Structure formats: structure tokens, C-alpha cells
Amino acid sequence: MAGTGKAHLQDQDVLLRVEDLVVEYGAGRGKKVHAVSGISFDIARGETVGFVGESGCGKSTTGRAVLQLPAPTSGSVIMNGVDLTTLPKQAMRQARTHMQMIFQDPLSALNPRRRVRDIVREPLSIWRRGERNSDERVAELLEQVGLDPAVVGGRRPHEFSGGQCQRIAIARALILEPSLLVCDEPVSALDVSVQAQILNLLEDLKQKHQLSMMFIAHDVAVVKSISDRVAVMYLGKLCEIAPADAITTRAAHPYTKTLLDAVPVADPDVVARRSQTALAEAPSPIAPPSGCRFRTRCPQAQARCAEEEPVFRKVADRHFVACHYPNVPVPDTSAATENGEGSG
């Protein structure tokens, strides 16, 4: 994919709108790592958008760039109508209280020397919010994530399992009542049974706190299960963005298909579909391929794919793909938006 364009952007009730996001790092000797190369997406209020792709595709970098950790090389990140990339430092700190992040390894995300109740209270202390009833707030949040505040409050992180630490991290993230939660591989270090508990918990809390979520993971089944829309990334570009159910039933991009085919199915009767695409390795983000970045691994690649970068085209309602030869037909009506014009 490796496509550009903004045909997929919506204009209603948008909480976060990211346009032309570029993140590059120096790699020494004047070389540059093109981690994220001009992607655009948006997240509506109360919506969960899943980001899926292999390691190195830029999905975590995208999540961090939204929080300006670090700020992107170029592009805009508009949250609640304010462009975060132009904010002065103090205002950015203030803005960050509306966006919180949950990390993959919960144990290393928690200060090992502090007690759980202090860990969860810390955001309140930093912002001097509700100091009088902070004990109640902490207890309330711990209860919401399924921990007994009387039991866990005085303990330290090492006394807890990975799943419990993740619950503590979630409680801390929610105590400032953020509107956006960025979850970076929050369940990939957990056992399947615990993974299901955390996913259910995130669904419940999302309803309760009216959160929007950016959910980043490499497991398509997990992402599909929790998301309203799924964005597929490859080598710093977006390939496809679609409603979660359509991503599995009507995958339009060849890369999406590759990802789906690789998911192990817990059923001995399902004959695994071996896709030869998977066999090649992803090219280096220091020198990404011309045209469509997926073309070097794509079974459907043609000459055009090397010359011309595909832009997002609409294949169905809220379903867009950046591919010259997608697996589902592209209706003619989308021709108008084909030149990368934003819809809003």
C-alpha cells in the first residue's frame, strides 16, 4: 500500500484528525529512517480505531506522534480543533491530560518503588486536582478496573501479575478523565485468558468514560475484536481502513490478506492458507521501495505499482483502500475523490 490521500477522512464529530503525518529519524551518515511517511486519519468521539501491522510498520510511532512523544517531523495533529504540533510547551503539557497512553509491558510502566494508590493518584497530584477527595477517586478507579482498593492500595507493582499491572496502568490513565486513550500493544504480553479480561475491561471503560481509543497491536483478531474501524499499516503508510467486520470479510488490500492468512486458527479442520507473500521480508524503512511500498512482497504487483503511489479510494461505506489492484471492485463514484482531495 503505501498509499496517500485523504478520501477516507470523515467530517462529523471528529475528536482527532491527523493529516500528512511524517516521522523521520536520523540513521547516521546522512541516512534517514522513514518511520511514518505522510499518513492521514481521524478518530470520532467514542470511536475505537485499531492500527495493525508488522513490527517496524510505524504503528507505535504513529501513536506516540499523536501525543507529541516526540513531535512528528511534519504534519498536523488536530485534537478538539487545536493543532498540537503548534502548541507551546506549557499548553502541550496541559493538552496531554486529555490523552493518555497504555504500554505493552505494564511492569516497566509502573514505578517499582511506589505503592499502587500513589501510582494511580500521581496524575491528580501533578495537576493539583481534587486533592481533598483524591482517596475516593483512586479507590473508585481501582474498583472500576476490577481491583479491591483496600487490598491492593498499599502494595507495590512487583506483587502483581502482568494482567493486574495492566489494570493498574489503566486506572492511572483514566483518573484524569482523558478523552483519548492510546493503547500500544496493551495485551500482547499477556496470557490468552488474561488478554480476554483486559479487552473486556477496555470495552466497559470505554463506554463508561466515553473514550475514544487508538488501539495498536500486531494481532489482527485482537484488533478486530475491540475496534470500530481498523487501519492497516505497512512500512510507514496506510494500506486500508475499514469497519472492523469488513476488514476480515472484505479485505481489499493484498497486504491485509497476507496478515489475515497468517493468523493461526484454533481449529484443526481449517486448512491453513499459505500465502507466499509472507515469505519475503519487509524492506528497510531507510530506503523504502518506490511507488507502492508493498509491491516488493505483493503477489499482484504490476509495473504501475513501482511508478505510481496508490491513493485512497472508496470501496464501500467507510471502507477505503490504497491499492491499484484491490481484491474488491472499486465503485466508479469514488473517482471524484481519487486525487487525494480531503472530503472535509
Add this chain to the structure above:
Amino acid sequence: MTTTAHIGGRRPVETDADPILVIDDWKTWFSTDSGAVRAVDGVSLRLQAGRTLGLVGESGSGKTVLSRSILGLLPARNRLNPGGSIFFDEVSIGNLPKRKMRDYWGKDLAMVFQNPMTSLNPVVTIGRQLTEVLKLHLRMSRSAARERSVELLRSVGIPEPARRLHDYPHQLSGGMRQRVTIAIALAANPRLLLADEPTTALDVTVQAQILDLLDSQQEERRMTMILVTHDLGVVAGRTDQIAVMYGGKIVEIAPTRELFHNTRMPYTQALMLSVPSLTSPSHSRLFTIPGRPPVLTNPGPGCRFSPRCPYAQERCLVEEPPLVAAERPDHEYACWYPVGTSQGAEALERNFSNGVTASGTSMSSMSKLEA
């Protein structure tokens, strides 16, 4: 790929050969300040030569300790060996000292670990790590070992193998590194290969390749393999037999298809139900196993899964169920109220009408079982 024909329906076993691995009531305990931790607590297992066994369980179920016990890789410090035996090819290897185990490592028993970055030596070239095995175990000359190394790297799908011999591990991607550790493990043609979470650290696309590779190598070499994982999806299409571990014990063991189609143990069922599926609609409520794995210091008298089990009855709390044979051959399970039987259905119904199980676990999140 020649292996594809067998995926889903594994090749029939040609011979009723003698088992290559026989484990009998094996225990590995560790002494700690709070008492003995019964990491593996009475496991019995027979594995036929040329077969693949999946060893499945959550963290702390004892699957890794069991596989390391087979290889004799556990430190002697703090380890108690209260009993049991492990026979490899009719020789008892369960309590051999490391000095003696060296004769088995590489040549007979080999292991692939979860993290290829930590199992490869970062300051030694891949070529030297590979030829070391060949020179030591097969007494090959330098040039023969080099030649064989190139062949091995090619057989595990590494492009330009001759050039790669001079590379250090950090110069390879995670998937390529895991291919190298597999090449090293296969170098001396082991008869039993243990793969402990070989793909957990890898991307899903790379995972599929590595599992395919293990599959084809196992077949080509007629090797016996134990695939240790927490993911039932990984073992579903690639094993002949699956053993599910919980709390240091095997709680269900069966031929792969039988395990999926006639699940008896509620824990096995719970594991299957808690995996998010690509085919269920998004935002479907996931089945969860309440509570946590048991602490293995002072296990109570009953079934170790009973505090979390939706089927639990009074009997489960006081009496530990033994492994018993199911109707079909080679299928054993440890449960008083098995899934798919009238006792199980009645137990479940009773718990639903009480709202709680006999151990006091709420049934409110178990509605997925009612259908």
C-alpha cells in the same frame, strides 16, 4: 511447499513404534521460603517417535519447567526431585547429572527457545555457532562443517547462506535469527526437538513461516517434536497430539482433532473460548476465565482449577480428579463433571441456577457456556 497437504489432517503414523519418550509421574519442585513450589507435579506422558506433541498452558502451568526437565536444563540449586522418571529411548535421563546430559544435547535432544536474541551469542558469528555443534557432536573437520553449515542455513530458508556465515546475530531480523537457532538445533540431527514458544516473540507473518519450517523439517527428518505454547491456534493444525497443563499437571491429553471436537476438561474449553476469533463480529464479549492460576506451594485437596471453573461442584473442592480415559482412544482428562457429558451439563445448570459455583465464583460472565 510439500507440507501443505498435511495441514489440518496430519499424516497417519506409519508404524506403531515404541515410544521414544516415556515420562512417568514426574515431579519438579523448587524449595522457596514459603515452601516447595510444585512446578511440575506428577506428569505422565508417552510420545511415539516421529510425532508432534503440543504442550499448552498459561504462564505458570509448568509447561516450560517440564520441557526443561526433559532436557536436564534446570539449575540444581533449590531443586527438589521428589520422584518420577523420564526415559528417552529406554534410558532413564530424568536425574542424570549435566556432565552425562551433554552426550544427549544436540545429538539426541535439542531445544529452540522463545527469544532468539538471547539464545544466540551476540559476539560470535553465526558460522562459528553453527560449526561448533558439528565439530563437537559429529566430529566434522572445519571444511566439512562449513559446507554442512551452508546447507543447513539454506534448508531453513536463509538467503545467501554462505555470506550469512560471517554475520553476527544483530545483523539479522528476528525471524532470520530464529531460523538460525533452528538450524543450530537441527545441526546434529536430534531425535527429539523441543520448541518452547518458538514464535511468541515474532510477528504473525513470520510466525507462520517459522511454524511451517518446523513442520517441514520435522517431517523430512522424521524427528519427534514437542511444541510448547500458550496459544491453541499455534498447535491446532500442526500437532498430532495435545497435552493441556494446569497447575503443574496434565489435565487433558488427546489426539489434536479429538481434543478440539470432544473437549472434556472445562479448562481446555475455557482456553478455546477466550481466544478472540476473526470470524466473530467486532465488540463481541470475550469469554474470560475468572481469577488467577493457582499458587503452587500448598495446593488444596481438590481440583486445582475448581476456584475458576464454571462447572465446579462440592466434590471438586475436596477430591482431586485423576486422569481417566475418555470414550475415544488416547484421550484422557481429569475432571469429575466433564464438558459434553450429562454430569457436566447438570453441574453447569446447577451453578447457573445458583448464580455461583461451589467455590463461590460468580456465573454472571459465563453466559457463553449456556448455549
